[in-house]
Amino acid sequence: MGDGPYHPEGPAHVKALIVCATMFLLRELEASAIDVADITVSETSVALWKAKGCTRSWTCVCDTDLPCPFHVLTERVESLRCFWHDRGEPLEPDSPLFPCSGGPYCSKRGVVATLRTAIDNAGSASKAKDGSWVVSGHSFRITAARTLTCHGLDPITIQLIGRWGSDAVLTYIAESPLQGLLTASRGTSRCFEHCWKNLIRQMAEQKKEQEVLKRLV
Numbered sequence: 001m002g003d004g005p006y007h008p009e010g011p012a013h014v015k016a017l018i019v020c021a022t023m024f025l026l027r028e029l030e031a032s033a034i035d036v037a038d039i040t041v042s043e044t045s046v047a048l049w050k051a052k053g054c055t056r057s058w059t060c061v062c063d064t065d066l067p068c069p070f071h072v073l074t075e076r077v078e079s080l081r082c083f084w085h086d087r088g089e090p091l092e093p094d095s096p097l098f099p100c101s102g103g104p105y106c107s108k109r110g111v112v113a114t115l116r117t118a119i120d121n122a123g124s125a126s127k128a129k130d131g132s133w134v135v136s137g138h139s140f141r142i143t144a145a146r147t148l149t150c151h152g153l154d155p156i157t158i159q160l161i162g163r164w165g166s167d168a169v170l171t172y173i174a175e176s177p178l179q180g181l182l183t184a185s186r187g188t189s190r191c192f193e194h195c196w197k198n199l200i201r202q203m204a205e206q207k208k209e210q211e212v213l214k215r216l217v
């Protein structure tokens with residue numbers, strides 16, 4: 001089974017959901033509602049149809065320090081297919097890609113609680129010193145915008161793939177190019193666990209974005 005759940009309404013496959021939500025710049029509710037049919041896997045890419053009729057796709061990025069959505073989602077779909085095959089049933093297209101351990105869709109609350117526990121489990125802090133949470137349901141999108149900026153994607157492209165209707169995205173990626181000079185490791189192949197911890201660390205460093213997050217769509 002998965003590496004979770006961390007919450008009764010959270011996904012059983014924690015890392016897969018967080019990687020998918022981040023790399024496809026999803027809100028927590030969008031991530032929780034992904035159906036098997038929303039994902040199209042080919043030999044070289046994985047595409048997600050979600051939110052406002054948009055389709056976004058990734059090829060393998062295992063030669064970077066990004067967690068690879070192509071391989072994570074290929075494994076997720078294959079694992080679901082095996083799960084149902086073992087029970088003599090086909091994989092239904094309208095079944096959740098990231099179900100709770102009991103089978104139904106996870107909730108918005110369960111996804112956010114899961115992200116906070118993942119941050120704590122990875123050795124970062126999900127709460128600031130004043131007791132407030134450092135991440136919210138929008139944190140997947142914020143982390144993605146900052147991370148992709150560090151990897152050389154321009155702000156306009158990030159705005160397009162993130163489906164932002166305004167230039168609010170510019171506000172919180174403003175610091176990323178400088179940070180990127182220090183942290184980006186393009187062309188450097190890293191193991192999944194390294195990429196995972198890197199992603200979670202960046203999630204936990206978003207406290208200063210909270211006021212900006214509140215103004216987002």
Ligand SMILES: [Zn+2]
Pocket residue numbers: 059060061062068069070071
């Ligand atoms: Zn890969």
